[in-house]
Amino acid sequence: MTLSAAERLTSTAARLFQEKGLSRVGINEIIREADVARMSLYNNFQSKEDLAMAAYAAMSQARREAINAATAAAKGPKEAILAIFDLAERLAQAPSFTGCSFINLAAHLGDDDERLTDLVRRHKLGIRLQFEDLVRALGAPDPVMLGRQLLALWDGAIADSFIENDTAPIRAARDAAAKLVEA
Amino acid sequence: MTLSAAERLTSTAARLFQEKGLSRVGINEIIREADVARMSLYNNFQSKEDLAMAAYAAMSQARREAINAATAAAKGPKEAILAIFDLAERLAQAPSFTGCSFINLAAHLGDDDERLTDLVRRHKLGIRLQFEDLVRALGAPDPVMLGRQLLALWDGAIADSFIENDTAPIRAARDAAAKLVEA
DNA sequence: TGCAAAGTATACATGTCGGTCTACCTAGAT
DNA sequence: ATCTAGGTAGACCGACATGTATACTTTGCA
Numbered sequence: 136m137t138l139s140a141a142e143r144l145t146s147t148a149a150r151l152f153q154e155k156g157l158s159r160v161g162i163n164e165i166i167r168e169a170d171v172a173r174m175s176l177y178n179n180f181q182s183k184e185d186l187a188m189a190a191y192a193a194m195s196q197a198r199r200e201a202i203n204a205a206t207a208a209a210k211g212p213k214e215a216i217l218a219i220f221d222l223a224e225r226l227a228q229a230p231s232f233t234g235c236s237f238i239n240l241a242a243h244l245g246d247d248d249e250r251l252t253d254l255v256r257r258h259k260l261g262i263r264l265q266f267e268d269l270v271r272a273l274g275a276p277d278p279v280m281l282g283r284q285l286l287a288l289w290d291g292a293i294a295d296s297f298i299e300n301d302t303a304p305i306r307a308a309r310d311a312a313a314k315l316v317e318a
Numbered sequence: 319m320t321l322s323a324a325e326r327l328t329s330t331a332a333r334l335f336q337e338k339g340l341s342r343v344g345i346n347e348i349i350r351e352a353d354v355a356r357m358s359l360y361n362n363f364q365s366k367e368d369l370a371m372a373a374y375a376a377m378s379q380a381r382r383e384a385i386n387a388a389t390a391a392a393k394g395p396k397e398a399i400l401a402i403f404d405l406a407e408r409l410a411q412a413p414s415f416t417g418c419s420f421i422n423l424a425a426h427l428g429d430d431d432e433r434l435t436d437l438v439r440r441h442k443l444g445i446r447l448q449f450e451d452l453v454r455a456l457g458a459p460d461p462v463m464l465g466r467q468l469l470a471l472w473d474g475a476i477a478d479s480f481i482e483n484d485t486a487p488i489r490a491a492r493d494a495a496a497k498l499v500e501a
Numbered sequence: 502t503g504c505a506a507a508g509t510a511t512a513c514a515t516g517t518c519g520g521t522c523t524a525c526c527t528a529g530a531t
Numbered sequence: 532a533t534c535t536a537g538g539t540a541g542a543c544c545g546a547c548a549t550g551t552a553t554a555c556t557t558t559g560c561a
Contacts, residue, residue, distance in 0.1 A: 140508065156425055158341050162549060172509045174551090179507095183549065238477050239425035241417070242339055259481050283478070283490035284471070291474025294421050295466070298442050307466035314501055315494055323538065345519060355539045357521090362537095366519065502561100509556070517548075526539070531532100 141179040143169040149190040153236045157187060157243045188250060194236055195258040202265055212272040213316055216285065219266075220309035223289060227296045227305055234297030235290060262286060270316065281315060288312055324362040326352040332373040336419045340370060340426045340434075371433060377419055378441040385448055395455040396499055399468065402449075403492035406472060410479045410488055417480030418473060445469060456499065464498060471495055 138146075147169035151160040162183060166173055180186040205222045206215035226232060233239065237255045244252050266289075267282030275281045292308030321329075330352035334343040345366060349356055363369040388405045389398035409415060416422065420438045427435050449472075450465030458464045475491035 155428065158426075159428060161547075163547085172511095174510085175508055177550070234421075234424070235477075238417075238421065238481070241477075241481055242422035242425035243341070245338065245342060256481055259478060280490045280493065283487050284494040287471050287474030287478055287487055287491045287494070288467070289474065290477050291470030291472065294418075294424075294473050294477065295442060295470055298421070298424055298438055304466050304470055307463045308470045310463065311467040311470070311494070311498055314498060318497055318501075344517075346517085356541085358538055360520070504561090505559095507556105507558080510554090512552085514551075515549090518546080519544105521544075522542085524540090527537090529535095531534085 140169075140171045140175040143171055144176055144179060144186060145189045145193055148186050149194050152187065152190055152240075153194065154231050154233060156233075156239055184248070184251065188254065191236070191240060191251065191254055191258075195254065195261070198258075199261055199265070202262070206265070206269065212269045213313075215269050216266070216312055216316055217309060220289065220292075220305060220312055223293055223296075224302050224305045224309070227293065227302050232297060235293045238290060238294060259286070259290075262289070273316065275316070284315055285312055288315075323352075323354045323358040326354055327359055327362065327369060328372045328376055331369050332377050335370065335373055335423075336377065337414050337416060339416075339422055367431070367434065371437065374419070374423060374434065374437055374441075378437070378444070381441075382444055382448070385445070389448070389452065395452045396496075398452050399449065399495055399499055400492060403472065403475070403488060403495055406476055406479075407485050407488045407492070410476065410485050415480060418476045421473060421477060442469070442473075445472070453499065458499070467498055468495055471498075 144165065148160070148165050151165060151168065162173070162176065165186070166176055176186065180189065201222060202219055205218040209215035209218045237258050240251060241255045244255075263282050263286045266285040267278050270281045270285070271278040288308040288311055292305045295304035296302055327348065331343070331348050334348060334351065345356070345359065348369070349359055359369065363372065384405060385402055388401040392398035392401045420441050423434065424438045427438075446465050446469045449468040450461050453464045453468070454461040471491040471494055475488045478487035479485055
């Protein structure tokens, strides 16, 4: 049971977009790496943007599931929140780590790329609500604000970790998250 | 006294790079907007990368100075830190706000763009040290870590504010910064 | 066996990119 | 008056981008 052309395209595009950013990956590179004919791309997707939608949607789902797995293994909401930051630290140790693919994607889009912009927004909203649910389970007085604060720490730490090429920002953010959650 | 071609190029490029991102702005657009001949660009700069270095260096200095102005007007270190987040909120209200130009720049670079990558790293280090100096003046027990935490909040809040098109993430981050600084 | 769906291979159209070349034109200082 | 530094105008180049057209091959199934 080999993978179909569409499946190979989506996963290959996801990997390349993650590593290099949307506008630094061309059609030619994608089909070469996916070992697929040029026309197979355009028979399965209407355009590069369509392929990008599929690739980033898959990335978004994978990230959500990784967070769910990390929280499910934790013994309580507070431990779950810390586990999410531990997940970030693990991701940042990968040699091909380039920060948050969705923040990076937003940096490549223009006013006309409404569908991809919306995908980024929905992705971040989803992560934020995951934090919000956890702090609500803890009985935090303002779960919406605390959810926003944890998301900012997460996003900022991942961006800084990429720029510094060091996981120290993520460990610091984890510590800040613990303090905010305890208060 | 009209501006020289080099000055017009640098400021125009800075504005366009900020608004659209490095790889979405072409030479042709820059020289058109700067009202400068094509050859004037290459007489003053060796390449687009050189112009980008000048433009982003100017942006970095401007941002550092804006932060210094905000902290100088504050009556103490804690107020200075909060003033930096108020500055972020003000910046995010501009119609052309697109998040942090340096995080965005990093998202456009490849392994070969060493000079611009270094510029991003130095810029973030500078901001981090500004936070670090302020918390050290407050007598914080671990100023390096707290400086990293404030930077993560700042960067994450600015990114999220751009994605959500709302300043709520910045106000939440300001509140988190206050709590961390007090503890 | 035969047919339809999926995939392949490749040439091509069209546009934009960063960058170079040549020739010309000032404005100001000596 | 002339020379020079800085600026201008526009044709041009090679490389690469997304996307299309056409004709051929494979594969699974009825």
